[in-house]
Amino acid sequence: MAIGWLTVLKLVPWGDVIENAPKVANGAKKLWQSVGKKPVPVTPVKPVPNSLGSAPPTVAALQAQVAELQVAVADLHQQMLASSELIQSLADQNAQLIKRVEVNRVRVLWLAAWVLGLTVALVSQLF
Secondary structure (H helix, E strand, C coil), rough: CCCHHHCCCCCCCHHHHHHHHHHHHHHHHHHHHHHHCCCCCCCCCCCCCCCCCCCCCHHHHHHHHHHHHHHHHHHHHHHHHHHHHHHHHHHHHHHHHHHHHHHHHHHHHHHHHHHHHHHHCCCCCCC
């Protein structure tokens, strides 16, 4: 199972991920700012023409339908707000993860340099 994950991690273009992380975070912030400021839209509903030739719906039936549609639109708007907030949160977490990966990459490079230096010093002492 671990070999599969290692293969997947090796195939990820980490340079591109690190390069694009700030763009993703900024895009998510812009999305949240644009969506979070919008009020719940209230759009008038146009009556659908009756093609069957039957009697038109009553005013009460149309008002009930409009009320149902307004509730559905408000529910969809709340879902959109929650989704955009989640996207922003994930983008922020992604940016933090990329920063930590970059710090660890630099630390590993320094560690490799130290090990190489110590190896050279040890080999020179032995010979």
